[in-house]
Structures are given as structure tokens and as C-alpha cells.
Amino acid sequence: MSDFVRIVEVGPRDGLQNEKQQVATADKITLIDRLSATGLRSIEATSFVSPKWVPQLADAAEVMAGITRRPGIAYPVLVPNEQGYARAAAAGADEVAVFTAASEQFNRTNTNAGIDESLQRFAPVLERAKADGVKVRGYVSTVLGCPYQGEVPLADVVRVARALHESGCYEISLGDTIGVGTPLKARAMLRAVAAEVPMAALAVHFHDTWGQALANIAACLEEGVRVVDSAVGGTGGCPYARGASGNVASEDVVYMLHGMGMDTGIDLPALAETGRWLAAVLGRDNGSKVGKAMAG
Amino acid sequence: MSDFVRIVEVGPRDGLQNEKQQVATADKITLIDRLSATGLRSIEATSFVSPKWVPQLADAAEVMAGITRRPGIAYPVLVPNEQGYARAAAAGADEVAVFTAASEQFNRTNTNAGIDESLQRFAPVLERAKADGVKVRGYVSTVLGCPYQGEVPLADVVRVARALHESGCYEISLGDTIGVGTPLKARAMLRAVAAEVPMAALAVHFHDTWGQALANIAACLEEGVRVVDSAVGGTGGCPYARGASGNVASEDVVYMLHGMGMDTGIDLPALAETGRWLAAVLGRDNGSKVGKAMAG
Numbered sequence: 001m002s003d004f005v006r007i008v009e010v011g012p013r014d015g016l017q018n019e020k021q022q023v024a025t026a027d028k029i030t031l032i033d034r035l036s037a038t039g040l041r042s043i044e045a046t047s048f049v050s051p052k053w054v055p056q057l058a059d060a061a062e063v064m065a066g067i068t069r070r071p072g073i074a075y076p077v078l079v080p081n082e083q084g085y086a087r088a089a090a091a092g093a094d095e096v097a098v099f100t101a102a103s104e105q106f107n108r109t110n111t112n113a114g115i116d117e118s119l120q121r122f123a124p125v126l127e128r129a130k131a132d133g134v135k136v137r138g139y140v141s142t143v144l145g146c147p148y149q150g151e152v153p154l155a156d157v158v159r160v161a162r163a164l165h166e167s168g169c170y171e172i173s174l175g176d177t178i179g180v181g182t183p184l185k186a187r188a189m190l191r192a193v194a195a196e197v198p199m200a201a202l203a204v205h206f207h208d209t210w211g212q213a214l215a216n217i218a219a220c221l222e223e224g225v226r227v228v229d230s231a232v233g234g235t236g237g238c239p240y241a242r243g244a245s246g247n248v249a250s251e252d253v254v255y256m257l258h259g260m261g262m263d264t265g266i267d268l269p270a271l272a273e274t275g276r277w278l279a280a281v282l283g284r285d286n287g288s289k290v291g292k293a294m295a296g
Numbered sequence: 297m298s299d300f301v302r303i304v305e306v307g308p309r310d311g312l313q314n315e316k317q318q319v320a321t322a323d324k325i326t327l328i329d330r331l332s333a334t335g336l337r338s339i340e341a342t343s344f345v346s347p348k349w350v351p352q353l354a355d356a357a358e359v360m361a362g363i364t365r366r367p368g369i370a371y372p373v374l375v376p377n378e379q380g381y382a383r384a385a386a387a388g389a390d391e392v393a394v395f396t397a398a399s400e401q402f403n404r405t406n407t408n409a410g411i412d413e414s415l416q417r418f419a420p421v422l423e424r425a426k427a428d429g430v431k432v433r434g435y436v437s438t439v440l441g442c443p444y445q446g447e448v449p450l451a452d453v454v455r456v457a458r459a460l461h462e463s464g465c466y467e468i469s470l471g472d473t474i475g476v477g478t479p480l481k482a483r484a485m486l487r488a489v490a491a492e493v494p495m496a497a498l499a500v501h502f503h504d505t506w507g508q509a510l511a512n513i514a515a516c517l518e519e520g521v522r523v524v525d526s527a528v529g530g531t532g533g534c535p536y537a538r539g540a541s542g543n544v545a546s547e548d549v550v551y552m553l554h555g556m557g558m559d560t561g562i563d564l565p566a567l568a569e570t571g572r573w574l575a576a577v578l579g580r581d582n583g584s585k586v587g588k589a590m591a592g
Contacts, residue, residue, distance in 0.1 A: 179589070182555025183514045211548035211585030212555070214511040218479045241592030245585050252507035259478025259508070285581070289507030289541050293475070296537030 003262045005221070007250055008042040008173070008203060008229045009035055011278070012063075013078055015235030015247055017047060017056045019282060025059045027281050029066040034274045035232065036070045039266040044097065047078035048088045064091035076137055080111065085125045089132060096129060098122045098169070099139035102157040103146035106177075110141075119163050126168040138164030139205070143174045143189055144181030147240040154192045165197045172202055173229055176216065178240055179209030183219035190223050203227035206248050208287075209238045213248035214256055221260070228253055233275035234287020249288035251275050269294065299558045301517070302338060303546060304469070304499060304525045305331055307574070308359075309340040309374055311531030311543055313352045315578060321355040323577050325362040330570045331528065332366045335562040340393065343374035344384045360387035372433055376407065381421045385428060392425060394418045394465070395435035398453040399442035402473075406437075415459050422464040434460030435501070439470045439485055440477030443536040450488045461493045468498055469525055472512065474536055475505030479515035486519050499523035502544050504583075505534045509544035510552055517556070524549055529571035530583025545584035547571050565590065 012032050016023055023031075028046070035043050045067065051058035060077065069075055076095035079085045088096050100118040101107040107115050122138075129136045143157045161172045174193060176186070186204070194202060204220045204227070206213035217228055230253045236246025251272045254264050272291045279286035286292050308328050312319055319327075324342070331339050341363065347354035356373065365371055372391035375381045384392050396414040397403040403411050418434075425432045439453045457468045470489060472482070482500070490498060500516045500523070502509035513524055526549045532542025547568045550560050568587045575582035582588050 182552050184556045208585060209589050210551055211510060211545070212552055214507060215514040215552060218511040218514060238589075238592070241589045244589045244592050249507070255506055256478050256508055256511060260480045289504060293505050293534075293537045293540045296534070296540050 002226055004226065005257050005262050005264050006041055006227045007253065007264055007266060008044060008227060009040050009232060009250055010044045010205070010229050010247060011035070011231035011233065011235050011250065013044040013047050013057065015231035015233070017054050018236040018239070018246055019056065019284075021282055022056060023281065025062050025066065028059070028063050031274070031278060032063070032067045032075070034277070036068065036073055038270045038274065039264070040073065041265065042074045042076065045075040045077055048084040048091075049078060049080045061087065061091045064093065074135070079125060081121045082124045082128070085128055089128070089134065093134065095135040095137065096125070097137040097139055098125060098164070099141065100160060100164070101141040101146070102152050102160050103142040103149050105148040106142045106146045109148065115160060119167065122167060130168060136169050138169030138172045139175055140164065140172060141175045141177040144176040144185055145178055147178055154189060157189060158192050158196050161193045162196045165201060170201065171227065172197055173205045174202060175205035175229075176207060178238060179207035179212065179245070181206070181216050182212055183215045186216035187219040187223050190220050190225060194224070199224045200226070203229055205229035207236070207238060208234060208245040208248045209241055211245070214252055217248065217253060218256065232271060232288070233278045233291060235278065235282070245287060249275065249291065251288040251290040255290045298522055300522065301553050301558050301560050302523045303336060303549065303560055303562060304338040304340060304523060305336050305528060305546055306340045306501070306525050306543060307331070307527035307529065307531050307546065309343050309353065311527035311529070313343060313350050314532040314535070314542055315352065315580075317578055318352060319577065321358050321362065324355070324359050327570070327574060328359070328363045328371070330573070332364065332369055334566045334570065335560070337368065337561065338370045338372065341371040341373055344380040344387075345374055345376045346380075357383065357387045360389065370431070375421060377417045378420045378424070381424055385424070385430065389430065391431040391433065392421070393433040393435055394421055394460070395437065396456060396460070397437040397442070397473075398448050398456050399438040399445050401444040402438045402442045405444065411456060415463065418463060426464060432465050434465030434468045435471055436460065436468060437471045437473040440472040440481055441474055443474055450485060453485060454488050454492050457489045458492045461497060466497065467523065468493055469501045470498060471501035471525075472503060474534060475503035475508065475541070477502070477512050478508055479511045482512035483515040483519050486516050486521060490520070495520045496522070499525055501525035503532070503534060504530060504541040504544045505537055507541070510548055513544065513549060514552065528567060528584070529574045529587060531574065531578070541583060545571065545587065547584040547586040551586045
């Protein structure tokens with residue numbers, strides 16, 4: 001197996017959309033430009049979901065216009081449907097991400113549509129993206145548990161991941177949205193999906209709500225995954241658990257990977273410095289233990 | 297392999313001795329009594345190291361006199377030498393713990409003695425403990441790195457662990473004192489020691505300074521260890537990295553173990569409630585993500 005792991009930095013999107021505090025557009029642009037200088041290859045920049053649902057990222061077009069895109073770095077943006085895709089395309093997005101859940105009830109609550117209806121909504125997005133030469137990433141949320149239905153059957157996760165892959169997503173990110181997973185369950189979930197979708201087309205996306213993210217990532221690396229989503233400074237939160245942690249911190253993931261002899265291409269001190277800068281901008285405690293330890 | 301994991305709760309000793317804030321004796325007693333009601337089997341209660349070095353635990357004898365000891369629970373206390381042992385024995389300790397480092401320079405800085413000199417100091421402690429029917433646990437610190445010498449050769453860890461075991465310690469706790477270890481290194485270290493000391497006589501002790509503790513524990517569980525040190529509420533800190541995290545939180549370890557289908561005998565909600573109470577007493581942020589998530 002390769003020892004290169006690609007980190008998909010989701011802080012500017014998944015992190016900031018779940019922070020209470022509104023971040024100035026200029027700070028978002030600075031954040032992404034700083035991240036671009038760390039060696040990251042994928043930086044999820046913003047979301048073209050309606051500002052009605054995600055007011056924190058209402059400035060998506062301005063952010064896309066303001067950042068300095070570097071060659072070799074992908075800047076995917078979240079799109080919920082064809083309208084969102086049109087806005088993203090107009091903003092010059094070279095990669096988009098679509099999303100659905102493995103839990104029917106979560107998907108209905110979150111997007112006002114059942115899973116199959118979501119998949120149908122994405123069909124024209126994938127068609128247009130293909131014609132435009134835009135890559136599409138697919139998110140599956142609630143892969144290890146749902147705040148409404150509790151346990152999520154593995155078969156449901158596999159079905160949704162396979163559907164997204166078959167519909168043309170080049171990569172499927174498997175998300176433990178509420179961070180309840182533990183290593184053996186995470187590994188079993190990944191193995192089940194990898195039986196139907198090639199491991200090279202899979203990514204893992206853990207939230208650290210219950211402190212398990214890094215242990216889960218280590219287990220999934222053993223299973224063979226080589227793409228990991230994370231957010232600098234561990235930004236974000238959990239709408240289902242007040243005061244809880246958000247995304248796993250990119251710094252902590254990179255520290256672990258480098259300690260395991262894996263390559264990420266990332267300059268860890270520069271990444272950690274960016275995380276500390278972001279914590280200061282947000283006026284919150286740095287969610288990365290590595291970021292704190294490196295400053296100590 | 298057994299699916300029972302014994303948690304050695306070190307919060308009242310390793311946690312509190314590294315908190316800046318002085319905790320009232322009555323609160324320490326309440327903490328231990330609450331912990332005794334959670335199903336824990338081992339609670340490290342305090343330290344008989346000279347109050348000159350550890351002023352936070354100067355009330356060791358009062359704590360030992362004040363707690364309600366339950367049958368089936370061990371309440372080990374730290375002792376540095378024969379004098380400390382005499383004080384611990386006078387306080388009625390039924391188990392003591394001795395400590396040395398795998399790094400010569402760390403040991404000299406920390407205890408004013410070389411490793412071999414430390415081991416010699418413990419000989420009379422072990423002799424007296426044997427005569428008194430008191431069990432002795434041995435700590436090896438800096439097993440995955442040292443703040444002074446950096447890398448610590450595995451052979452040094454193995455040598456010290458074996459010496460403590462041969463001298464009569466029933467259990468050797470392998471401590472990543474500065475929390476720099478990552479899963480593959482943790483696993484390789486444990487494997488090397490287990491080649492010389494039976495796995496059943498080994499425990500792992502991780503600090504979460506760099507956020508790696510839970511991932512390291514998961515790797516060591518795979519390797520076969522079944523005793524894990526941790527501190528409720530993730531108390532403690534790191535004298536070598538300001539603002540850094542302390543011991544891995546017991547709640548987070550227990551949540552992971554239960555999620556992996558392992559048994560600890562511990563009532564997790566009661567443990568998490570104790571961690572939240574302790575955070576309030578200390579006036580600090582709860583260091584357990586599980587503790588926060590369960591309150592959410």
C-alpha cells in the first residue's frame with residue numbers, strides 16, 4: 001500500500017459552517033490562502049447551499065473570487081442541487097461535492113428529501129459537471145450512527161456509497177457526522193463499503209465529538225484508506241451535542257501520519273501556525289492538541 | 297484474549313499533581329469516593345513523594361484517612377523511596393507504586409538520581425512491601441520520547457521494565473510522559489517489552505499532549521495489553537508544553553472500549569458525571585470529549 005495520504009482540508013467549509021461566530025470574508029480568504037501554502041492538495045473552500053440554510057457561508061462567490069488558486073491544489077465546494085451547481089460553476093469551481101446521508105430520517109431532516117430523491121437531484125449535477133470537466137466528490141453522512149434513528153445498518157451505507165460512485169463521483173467520503181464511532185466499527189464499515197467501491201475511491205471523515213476520531217482514522221488506515229478529511233484547528237461543532245468538538249484537527253492527523261512514517265506533503269509547523277491564527281480569529285480555544293503543544 | 301480491560305484511574309494522583317490549582321482535601325476525598333462508586337477496580341489515590349516536590353499532594357495522609365475504601369478496589373499510592381514507603385504504610389496503603397524513567401537524563405532531572413540508582417532505592421521498598429503484604433506497581437516514564445534526550449532507545453525501555461518486574465513489581469506501567477508517541481511506535485514499544493515481561497504484567501499510560509493517546513491505546517489493545525491508565529476529566533497537564541493536555545480522559549477510553557465490545561465493569565454515565573463535577577471544582581474546561589458530549 002502507498003504511504004502517501006491525501007488530507008482533504010474541510011475547515012473553511014465544514015468547520016466554519018458550524019462555528020457560531022460569523023467570519024469576515026477577508027479572513028476566510030486569508031485562511032484558504034494560508035492553507036494553500038502548507039502543501040495541502042485539497043481544500044474545500046466553501047458551500048453553495050442556500051444562505052437561508054447556511055448563513056455562515058453566504059459569501060461563497062466572494063470567497064471563490066478572492067482566493068489565490070495554486071496549481072496542483074483542488075478547491076472543491078459543496079453544492080446541494082443544480083441551482084447550487086450553477087452558482088458554483090459561475091464562481092469558477094473546478095470541483096464540487098454533493099452530499100446525502102445513510103440514514104433516511106437524517107437526510108429528510110437535513111435536506112427535506114429522502115435519500116433516493118437526493119440521489120436523483122444529483123443526476124443533473126453530475127451530468128453538467130462531466131460536460132464542464134468538473135470533478136465531483138460525494139459525501140455520505142451518518143455512516144456510524146444517526147441522531148434520530150441511532151444505529152445505521154451497514155447495508156444502507158454501502159448502498160448509498162455505491163450509488164454515488166456509480167453516478168460518477170470520483171471519491172466517496174464516509175462521514176461519522178455525530179462522531180459516535182469507535183475503531184472496530186469504523187473499520188468494519190470501511191471494509192463493507194470497500195467490498196463494493198474501490199478503496200482508492202474512498203475517504204474517511206470523522207468528527208471528534210466523542211474523542212474517537214484519531215483512533216478511528218488509525219484503524220481505517222490499517223484497512224487501507226489513503227484519503228482523510230479534517231479541519232485545521234478542529235473547527236466546527238455538533239448541532240446535536242452542545243459544547244462538543246467538531247471536525248478532527250488536521251494538525252493532529254498529520255502529526256499521527258508523519259509519526260507512522262506516512263507522507264502527506266504537508267508542512268506541519270505552517271499548518272499548526274494557521275490553526276493558531278484561526279483560533280485567534282474565531283476567539284475560541286484551539287481545537288488542535290498538536291497546535292497547542294507546538295506552541296508550548 | 298480476554299475482553300476485560302482494567303482501567304487504572306490516576307486522576308487523583310497524576311492528574312491533580314499537575315493541575316496548577318490546589319484542590320481542597322475534602323474535594324480529593326469526594327473525588328475518590330465518587331470514583332469508587334463507578335465500578336473502577338484501581339484508583340491511584342495520592343503520592344507520598346515529598347511535599348517539597350509535589351505540594352499539590354501534601355495532604356496524602358489526610359486523603360488516605362478520609363476516603364472510604366471499598367472491598368475489591370485497590371488504592372495504590374506513589375512512593376519515591378523507603379521514607380515515602382514508611383509514610384504510605386503508616387497511612388494504611390495496601391498498594392504502592394514506584395517510578396523511574398527509560399531516559400537517564402529525565403530521571404536525573406526528575407529525581408536527582410540515575411536509573412540504576414533509582415532501581416537500587418526501590419530494593420528496600422520492595423522488600424518491606426513484600427513483608428507487609430503490600431503490592432508494588434512500577435512506572436517507567438518517557439517510553440516514547442524524552443523532553444531532554446529526544447528519542448529513547450527501545451532497549452532502554454525494555455531494560456528498565458524488566459528490572460522493575462524482576463525486582464518484584466506485579467505490574468509495569470509504560471508511560472508516554474510527554475505524549476509524543478504515535479500508534480505504530482507505541483505498538484512496537486509494547487511488543488519489545490512484552491518479549492521480556494509477560495503481557496499480563498504490563499499496562500500502558502498515555503498522555504494526550506499531542507492528541508494521540510486514544511489511537512495509541514487502540515494499537516496497544518490490538519497488541520494484547522489489557523490494563524490502561526487514564527484520568528477522569530483528562531486532568532493534568534504537561535510541564536514541558538504550556539497549555540497542553542494532560543492524561544488521556546478515562547471517559548474517552550471507556551467509551552472506546554465499550555464501543556469495541558470490551559468490558560470494563562465501569563458505569564460510564566457515572567464516571568462522566570464525576571468528570572464534569574471535577575472540572576467544575578477545578579474551574580477548568582472538561583478535558584473529556586465524552587464527558588462533554590454526554591452532557592450535550
